[in-house]
Amino acid sequence: xxxxxxxxxxxxxxxxxxxxxxxxxxxxxxxxxxxxxxxxxxxxxxxxxxxxxxxxxxxxxxxxxxxxxxxxxxxxxxxxxxxxxxxxxxxxxxxxxxxxxxxxxxxxxxxxxxxxxxxxxxxxxxxxxxxxxxxxxxxxxxxxxxxxxxxxxxxxxxxxxxxxxxxxxxxxxxxxxxxxxxxxxxxxxxxxxxxxxxxxxxxxxxxxxxxxxxxxxxxxxxxxxxxxxxxxxxxxxxxxxxxxxxxxxxxxxxxxxxxxxxxxxxxxxxxxxxxxxxxxxxxxxxxxxxxx
Amino acid sequence: xxxxxxxxxxxxxxxxxxxxxxxxxxxxxxxxxxxxxxxxxxxxxxxxxxxxxxxxxxxxxxxxxxxxxxxxxxxxxxxxxxxxxxxxxxxxxxxxxxxxxxxxxxxxxxxxxxxxxxxxxxxxxxxxxxxxxxxxxxxxxxxxxxxxxxxxxxxxxxxxxxxxxxxxxxxxxxxxxxxxxxxxxxxxxxxxxxxxxxxxxxxxxxxxxxxxxxxxxxxxxxxxxxxxxxxxxxxxxxxxxxxxxxxxxxxxxxxxxxxxxxxxxxxxxxxxxxxxxxxxxxxxxxxxxxxxxxxxxxxxxxxxxxxxxxxxxxxxxxxxxxxxxxxxxxxxxxxxxxxxxxxxxxxxxxxxxxxxxxxx
Numbered sequence: 001x002x003x004x005x006x007x008x009x010x011x012x013x014x015x016x017x018x019x020x021x022x023x024x025x026x027x028x029x030x031x032x033x034x035x036x037x038x039x040x041x042x043x044x045x046x047x048x049x050x051x052x053x054x055x056x057x058x059x060x061x062x063x064x065x066x067x068x069x070x071x072x073x074x075x076x077x078x079x080x081x082x083x084x085x086x087x088x089x090x091x092x093x094x095x096x097x098x099x100x101x102x103x104x105x106x107x108x109x110x111x112x113x114x115x116x117x118x119x120x121x122x123x124x125x126x127x128x129x130x131x132x133x134x135x136x137x138x139x140x141x142x143x144x145x146x147x148x149x150x151x152x153x154x155x156x157x158x159x160x161x162x163x164x165x166x167x168x169x170x171x172x173x174x175x176x177x178x179x180x181x182x183x184x185x186x187x188x189x190x191x192x193x194x195x196x197x198x199x200x201x202x203x204x205x206x207x208x209x210x211x212x213x214x215x216x217x218x219x220x221x222x223x224x225x226x227x228x229x230x231x232x233x234x235x236x237x238x239x240x241x242x243x244x245x246x247x248x249x250x251x252x253x254x255x256x257x258x259x260x261x262x263x264x265x266x267x268x269x270x271x272x273x274x275x276x277x278x279x280x281x282x283x284x285x286x287x288x289x290x291x292x
Numbered sequence: 293x294x295x296x297x298x299x300x301x302x303x304x305x306x307x308x309x310x311x312x313x314x315x316x317x318x319x320x321x322x323x324x325x326x327x328x329x330x331x332x333x334x335x336x337x338x339x340x341x342x343x344x345x346x347x348x349x350x351x352x353x354x355x356x357x358x359x360x361x362x363x364x365x366x367x368x369x370x371x372x373x374x375x376x377x378x379x380x381x382x383x384x385x386x387x388x389x390x391x392x393x394x395x396x397x398x399x400x401x402x403x404x405x406x407x408x409x410x411x412x413x414x415x416x417x418x419x420x421x422x423x424x425x426x427x428x429x430x431x432x433x434x435x436x437x438x439x440x441x442x443x444x445x446x447x448x449x450x451x452x453x454x455x456x457x458x459x460x461x462x463x464x465x466x467x468x469x470x471x472x473x474x475x476x477x478x479x480x481x482x483x484x485x486x487x488x489x490x491x492x493x494x495x496x497x498x499x500x501x502x503x504x505x506x507x508x509x510x511x512x513x514x515x516x517x518x519x520x521x522x523x524x525x526x527x528x529x530x531x532x533x534x535x536x537x538x539x540x541x542x543x544x545x546x547x548x549x550x551x552x553x554x555x556x557x558x559x560x561x562x563x564x565x566x567x568x569x570x571x572x573x574x575x576x577x578x579x580x581x582x583x584x585x586x587x588x589x590x591x592x593x594x595x596x597x598x599x600x601x602x603x604x605x606x607x608x609x610x611x612x613x614x615x616x617x618x619x620x621x622x623x624x625x626x627x628x629x630x631x632x633x634x635x636x637x638x639x640x641x642x643x644x645x646x647x648x649x650x651x652x
Binding site: 046051136157251253 | 358506
């Protein structure tokens with residue numbers, strides 16, 4: 001049954017309950033998105049308030065494709081987000097696995113520890129990393145004091161610091177969906193695999209990993225999507241040489257006060273991210289249908 | 293019934309406009325002595341809602357979005373105030389209500405009138421220069437005869453490369469750094485000609501490998517904490533770093549130099565947005581800012597010169613007699629100001645700046 005016929009089959013009050021989230025999305029997602037699209041199609045007009053003249057002008061979009069700055073910034077953002085997501089997955093999977101296999105009475109405490117950093121403001125945590133990683137920061141003081149490294153160099157202001165910041169900040173978003181997937185896993189399947197002669201590595205690759213795939217996908221999307229548009233972490237921890245789409249957008253909006261171009265960057269970013277996700281989802285749906 | 297509700301909502305929305313008992317001030321961080329805000333409330337009974345920002349761009353975007361809700365804001369005269377005046381974002385000042393207007397320095401007022409004809413919309417608050425901040429012993433250790441008061445210190449690769457190991461930072465602001473690079477090339481610092489900007493960009497690209505970071509405020513802590521030894525930044529910020537470095541557990545000697553080729557003079561102004569809800573309270577606040585004791589207390593905090601003539605007598609000699617804050621007449625002749633660029637020129641400059649910073 002399609003979602004439309006489900007909707008029509010519901011009773012009146014039920015329909016209202018279902019309509020509420022759609023109304024919410026309409027007002028707080030579609031309407032603002034429409035405004036951004038409207039601004040993107042307008043022209044820059046510095047002497048009016050707001051500095052946009054509405055119309056249908058594709059000049060802003062054309063500039064996005066003629067100046068290689070935007071493509072380079074987008075590719076660089078994708079690369080940084082992809083590497084960060086991969087590292088977060090490699091760190092998050094063992095953590096989620098360990099929590100899922102821990103004694104049930106310990107799990108709440110372990111999950112609590114994963115979420116504990118959220119109790120401190122995100123900005124304060126990133127500033128704390130600045131204090132740790134700077135030239136005369138705590139890390140370098142320890143390295144120098146231990147006599148192991150005479151001149152440890154500085155991590156702050158490099159691309160390494162950006163990876164560190166993103167992996168640190170987004171790790172809980174990877175661990176929690178992975179845990180949710182692994183916790184539901186029927187561990188007797190692994191015993192069956194072992195009884196049939198599979199080595200632990202084979203059992204993991206053929207049983208655990210495929211069954212936790214929805215968790216992997218959810219975790220990766222939750223990390224990858226915000227990481228592509230991340231602005232605060234590269235601005236505070238990174239150096240000036242790293243080009244990212246968030247910074248380009250900031251420059252267009254604040255330095256150039258060119259709202260149409262800034263909006264065009266935002267729209268393109270959205271289309272380029274949503275497109276592959278929709279394709280992926282359709283494929284998932286198809287493989288599910290085939291299985292059933 | 294419905295009409296009644298609407299009327300209630302309208303009354304709520306318009307409420308603060310009738311009350312006249314508060315003023316919403318949006319200022320740079322650490323830019324007014326905050327005990328003076330209490331004095332203002334005691335004097336006038338007007339509550340001050342005080343919020344701060346750290347870049348002209350943030351203020352600019354809020355004003356351009358409309359209905360910012362602020363009554364007093366503090367934009368830099370050029371290129372920000374002048375561009376905002378073109379967009380008619382400010383209301384003219386009712387000078388009859390500004391009885392302290394006579395305290396202001398006529399020279400600064402004349403410089404400001406270039407951007408705001410007849411000083412109709414804005415009063416000058418603080419002014420300063422952009423120059424070279426350095427750690428004296430660290431620079432000497434690496435280059436005994438370093439030309440600390442020349443732009444060559446920043447823009448000559450053979451010189452700036454000597455300080456790469458102790459750290460160099462430059463303002464992350466094309467409007468502040470391009471004029472200096474143009475001046476170093478003996479071109480017009482106010483040039484908007486793309487060819488001139490390309491030449492200036494080539495100069496900055498050549499020193500790019502020796503710059504640790506482009507940032508507009510981090511150099512204060514970095515200079516004070518010994519993380520860097522050379523910075524191209526705002527006079528008052530370098531002097532704040534100097535104070536902190538001198539008071540540190542391991543004291544460091546930080547100095548400032550106005551480049552002998554010339555330095556940019558900037559003026560920050562106070563103005564009232566056109567859609568301010570409390571324009572009368574805003575005028576009283578501006579008048580209060582022009583009281584000598586308020587300007588003097590704020591200069592003591594910020595280490596920037598104020599535009600208030602009688603305030604000079606109230607300042608400690610270490611501030612009013614400091615050539616880095618109040619440059620002597622000879623040096624003041626070398627200071628230059630810049631004009632605003634149009635949207636296309638701004639785009640070219642920002643694009644060049646991004647190319648420089650990312651090394652592309």
